[in-house]
Amino acid sequence: MAASAADVRSALSIPDATLAAGPSQQKKPAATPAARKPEGISRELYSLIGPSAPSIAAQLAKPRLKQKPNLTGGGKVKWEERPFKNAARKDGLELRHWVKASTDPAAEYPFAKYNVPPVSYTYSQDEFTRFLEDKEWTKEETDYLFNVVQEYDTRWYIIHDRYSYPEGTPRTLEDLKDRYYSVCRKLVRNRPWAGDEASRGQLISTFQFDKERELTRKKYLLSLENRTPEQIAEEEALYIEIKRLEQNERKFKRDREDLLRTIAGIDSGLPDIVEDDGGPLGITVDTKKLRKKGSIMDMDSPATPSALSISTPLIKRPPTAKNTAYDAQHCIIRTDLSANAPATKAAHQAAYIRSFKLPVPKAAIAPKIAQAFSELGLSHSRLVMPTRENCAQFEALLEATTALVETKRVVDKVEYDIQVLKGQLGMRTSQPAEGEDGGEGEDAGGGDSKTNGDSMEVDDAPENEDERAQSVVSTRSGRSRKHVSSCDV
Amino acid sequence: MVNYGGDEVSALVVDIGSSSLRAGYAGDDTPKAIIPTSYGYLPAPPDADISMLDVTEGKDPVNTPKFAKIYIGQNGPSIWREGMEIGNPVIDGLIQDFNPIPPLIEHALKEVMRCTPSEHPTLVTEPTWNTTANRERMAEIMFEEFNVPAFYIANTGVLNAFASGKGSALVIDVGQSMASVTPVVDGFVLRKGLVYTALPKLVHAHARHTLASPTQSRRAIELLPHQLISNKMPIEPGQSPRYTLREDRMQGTTESWRNWAEAREVDEWIQSVAGVLDQGWNDQYAASRPAKQYEFPTGYNTYFGADRFHVGEQFFWHSPQLASNPSLPKNIPALITESLRACDPELRQVLMGNVVLTGGGSLFSGFTDRLSTELSRTFPHVRCTKIHAPGNPVERRYGGWLGGSILASLGTFHQLWISKEEWQEHGKAIIGQRCK
Numbered sequence: 001m002a003a004s005a006a007d008v009r010s011a012l013s014i015p016d017a018t019l020a021a022g023p024s025q026q027k028k029p030a031a032t033p034a035a036r037k038p039e040g041i042s043r044e045l046y047s048l049i050g051p052s053a054p055s056i057a058a059q060l061a062k063p064r065l066k067q068k069p070n071l072t073g074g075g076k077v078k079w080e081e082r083p084f085k086n087a088a089r090k091d092g093l094e095l096r097h098w099v100k101a102s103t104d105p106a107a108e109y110p111f112a113k114y115n116v117p118p119v120s121y122t123y124s125q126d127e128f129t130r131f132l133e134d135k136e137w138t139k140e141e142t143d144y145l146f147n148v149v150q151e152y153d154t155r156w157y158i159i160h161d162r163y164s165y166p167e168g169t170p171r172t173l174e175d176l177k178d179r180y181y182s183v184c185r186k187l188v189r190n191r192p193w194a195g196d197e198a199s200r201g202q203l204i205s206t207f208q209f210d211k212e213r214e215l216t217r218k219k220y221l222l223s224l225e226n227r228t229p230e231q232i233a234e235e236e237a238l239y240i241e242i243k244r245l246e247q248n249e250r251k252f253k254r255d256r257e258d259l260l261r262t263i264a265g266i267d268s269g270l271p272d273i274v275e276d277d278g279g280p281l282g283i284t285v286d287t288k289k290l291r292k293k294g295s296i297m298d299m300d301s302p303a304t305p306s307a308l309s310i311s312t313p314l315i316k317r318p319p320t321a322k323n324t325a326y327d328a329q330h331c332i333i334r335t336d337l338s339a340n341a342p343a344t345k346a347a348h349q350a351a352y353i354r355s356f357k358l359p360v361p362k363a364a365i366a367p368k369i370a371q372a373f374s375e376l377g378l379s380h381s382r383l384v385m386p387t388r389e390n391c392a393q394f395e396a397l398l399e400a401t402t403a404l405v406e407t408k409r410v411v412d413k414v415e416y417d418i419q420v421l422k423g424q425l426g427m428r429t430s431q432p433a434e435g436e437d438g439g440e441g442e443d444a445g446g447g448d449s450k451t452n453g454d455s456m457e458v459d460d461a462p463e464n465e466d467e468r469a470q471s472v473v474s475t476r477s478g479r480s481r482k483h484v485s486s487c488d489v
Numbered sequence: 490m491v492n493y494g495g496d497e498v499s500a501l502v503v504d505i506g507s508s509s510l511r512a513g514y515a516g517d518d519t520p521k522a523i524i525p526t527s528y529g530y531l532p533a534p535p536d537a538d539i540s541m542l543d544v545t546e547g548k549d550p551v552n553t554p555k556f557a558k559i560y561i562g563q564n565g566p567s568i569w570r571e572g573m574e575i576g577n578p579v580i581d582g583l584i585q586d587f588n589p590i591p592p593l594i595e596h597a598l599k600e601v602m603r604c605t606p607s608e609h610p611t612l613v614t615e616p617t618w619n620t621t622a623n624r625e626r627m628a629e630i631m632f633e634e635f636n637v638p639a640f641y642i643a644n645t646g647v648l649n650a651f652a653s654g655k656g657s658a659l660v661i662d663v664g665q666s667m668a669s670v671t672p673v674v675d676g677f678v679l680r681k682g683l684v685y686t687a688l689p690k691l692v693h694a695h696a697r698h699t700l701a702s703p704t705q706s707r708r709a710i711e712l713l714p715h716q717l718i719s720n721k722m723p724i725e726p727g728q729s730p731r732y733t734l735r736e737d738r739m740q741g742t743t744e745s746w747r748n749w750a751e752a753r754e755v756d757e758w759i760q761s762v763a764g765v766l767d768q769g770w771n772d773q774y775a776a777s778r779p780a781k782q783y784e785f786p787t788g789y790n791t792y793f794g795a796d797r798f799h800v801g802e803q804f805f806w807h808s809p810q811l812a813s814n815p816s817l818p819k820n821i822p823a824l825i826t827e828s829l830r831a832c833d834p835e836l837r838q839v840l841m842g843n844v845v846l847t848g849g850g851s852l853f854s855g856f857t858d859r860l861s862t863e864l865s866r867t868f869p870h871v872r873c874t875k876i877h878a879p880g881n882p883v884e885r886r887y888g889g890w891l892g893g894s895i896l897a898s899l900g901t902f903h904q905l906w907i908s909k910e911e912w913q914e915h916g917k918a919i920i921g922q923r924c925k
């Protein structure tokens with residue numbers, strides 16, 4: 001308690017009673033001005049060091065903190081209860097609600113904009129007699145139908161539920177839809193149309209309704225309901241089996257990816273395993289669709305919804321025009337996984353850097369190729385810019401060079417053989433054989449033109465090409481050139 | 490505020506059921522006032538002066554009810570009064586007697602909620618099978634007697650669907666007097682698919698019969714309410730009760746009050762003891778479930794074993810000899826089958842995927858589980874049937890009110906109110922046009 005009393009005293013800057021017992025009265029007036037605690041120095045510290053160290057205080061000035069963020073945006077928000085009118089109402093009903101006082105009292109009621117009246121079709125008597133006659137439907141009943149459709153905003157199930165035309169024949173939901181949409185189609189088709197034909201066709205297509213198809217679809221649906229418990233059990237079993245398989249597949253895929261990541265250390269660009277496609281699994285597609293049916297059913301859509309039993313299975317990733325444009329714009333090149341390759345371990349190819357896969361010349365002829373490349377002023381092992389095109393050209397060049405070097409080797413060998421044989425021949429008979437040589441030399445021009453056709457775009461000039469070929473194959477004749485070019489083509 | 494579409498205009502929501510009248514502010518999650526629909530009254534002597542009524546004073550003498558004094562609310566029927574009769578304006582879910590309706594609503598709004606109805610737009614609920622005359626009368630009462638600025642009458646089926654956040658649903662409502670199955674699509678009831686029966690009454694009658702008739706192990710149970718008992722002795726389970734009747738009251742107790750009080754005893758027993766087996770009836774299984782002890786106001790107490798499950802079983806299964814009676818209310822699976830058969834085959838999947846269970850009667854322990862068992866048994870081709878059944882008893886019992894509370898606080902709803910101006914201009918016809 002004594003300690004806390006001392007605390008209180010110090011907190012209130014009252015001098016200690018025990019010390020100040022005697023001299024307090026005379027000390028007080030003197031102490032008050034001096035005891036002013038400088039800013040930025042804590043009370044505890046000040047009571048220790050006293051007013052004797054003013055130089056420190058300057059450095060201890062309170063750090064400037066950032067201002068507290070004003071989260072509420074201007075502190076208190078004033079709300080007030082105001083009457084408002086709703087533009088969506090035809091009468092002048094005034095209700096009251098609470099709004100921020102800052103909102104504009106003259107502003108339109110924010111929810112009025114959701115009052116969107118449905119577009120409705122009306123027709124004149126004349127139009128009716130000209131195109132809308134139908135022996136099944138009187139004008140009165142058609143009018144009634146249009147009224148109900150309008151009233152319930154083309155919610156067909158409700159229209160059908162509430163439809164009760166006095167002394168009319170009972171109508172099925174399909175009858176109603178068929179009549180309504182056929183009338184709409186005829187009206188659009190026969191009325192003058194302001195826009196172009198395409199938009200008219202588009203509008204008509206939104207009124208498409210295929211009654212027969214709908215009826216068949218309903219029949220299928222009903223037959224689904226009439227499956228026997230055994231059939232359902234079997235289906236269920238199959239479904240579970242497929243789920244199990246899929247799960248295995250997924251697990252397998254995951255494991256493999258993990259493995260690849262550990263081994264290769266890079267993300268493997270594993271193609272998605274096709275899970276619910278293909279012949280034997282076709283059944284899942286059906287059941288899945290059946291399941292989803294409830295949730296995706298688009299009740300208002302006038303167009304015939306794709307029937308679950310009739311619909312064709314989805315084609316995977318159809319290459320649309322939009323895709324292609326997008327790819328081109330973003331320099332995306334899609335490598336086609338060979339369509340029939342199974343998604344197995346063996347067929348899988350991991351992602352790689354293109355320049356890693358540049359071909360390497362055979363060890364035996366590598367020096368020659370290196371020489372040929374250096375004659376061209378190129379490096380045979382490195383591409384500065386290994387784009388797809390460059391790689392392809394580099395590969396082609398390398399191939400051509402290889403072929404050239406190979407051919408030269410063969411030619412050299414053959415020529416050597418010829419010389420040897422000639423020498424042998426000359427030894428036996430002293431008759432020379434010059435005629436053949438001249439004949440072949442004439443073909444040299446043809447060989448050149450073919451070489452030009454080669455698609456080495458590194459350097460297009462044909463004469464250069466010619467020189468290079470010559471230099472590689474050293475001095476030898478048109479005959480050898482001819483061989484080279486025919487290899488290239 | 491526009492984000493979630495709410496805009497509260499301090500509307501009131503009034504939901505009248507056979508057991509209770511619920512009233513509260515739109516936007517709240519529970520009704521502020523819950524009062525019994527049953528009311529006590531002292532019948533007016535045949536030649537009595539109408540001015541004796543305090544609640545209907547100054548009102549149109551044509552509507553003057555035939556009672557001299559009316560007792561409403563928590564201290565209404567449940568307090569014993571000499572010669573007090575009990576009435577209930579709601580029969581089979583419909584309001585059959587409009588005389589006590591204004592006093593009931595007035596009590597809920599003015600006495601319990603302490604608000605001024607003339608300042609609040611008011612939404613009232615109606616069962617799907619309500620008649621045009623009834624809803625027009627309701628509008629008349631609200632406009633003419635309560636002077637509300639705007640009025641709307643909404644269907645409990647739709648509201649229950651809204652309360653569970655669905656636009657399309659198959660709403661199974663088990664109340665005090667009626668069990669109904671209502672298909673709701675896009676916020677509209679499919680009237681052709683609506684089916685309803687007085688099944689809860691059958692269950693109640695069965696329970697009452699069970700209690701009132703002796704078995705091998707116990708005697709018949711007197712269903713005396715505590716109001717008629719002056720004292721009782723604690724006794725061992727199964728022993729005959731020792732209690733003293735309030736003889737002074739027996740004379741002045743009316744038949745209707747006695748009936749009401751006994752029905753309440755039965756209800757209380759049902760609520761604390763009765764249940765339903767979740768897998769269908771099975772003698773062994775029923776016997777293996779723990780028995781529950783229950784003490785009646787007389788002090789008599791005993792354990793109820795299989796008996797308590799027989800009661801709930803009535804909702805789902807009728808014995809053949811009982812079923813041969815053509816006037817027997819249909820059980821729940823039959824109701825659902827009938828309702829679905831009337832719906833488009835395409836809708837059945839949607840509806841079965843959105844089953845909403847609501848109403849106090851569905852609070853029977855084990856009801857939800859049993860329902861899902863029955864559904865998968867009756868409709869094996871429907872895969873995942875999801876039953877939306879709020880676990881919170883208030884939400885379950887007052888789903889209709891809750892839906893009304895949600896609806897009446899939506900910004901887009903405010904264009905649907907029937908304003909007083911419109912009522913005066915168009916008269917009753919506007920009700921049918923606006924509240925579809």
Ligand SMILES: Nc1ncnc2c1ncn2[C@@H]1O[C@H](COP(=O)(O)OP(=O)(O)OP(=O)(O)O)[C@@H](O)[C@H]1O
Pocket residue numbers: 505506507508509579581582663664665666667668756759760761847848849850851852853854886
């Ligand atoms: N825990 C419970 N177990 C069984 N039944 C219960 C339980 N709680 C309430 N109930 C029953 O629910 C019924 C009241 O339900 P609810 O409030 O939905 O009826 P209501 O809407 O007033 O009547 P209705 O819909 O028939 O006009 C009463 O009969 C009551 O016995």
Ligand SMILES: [Mg+2]
Pocket residue numbers: 506507662663664665848889
């Ligand atoms: Mg109810």
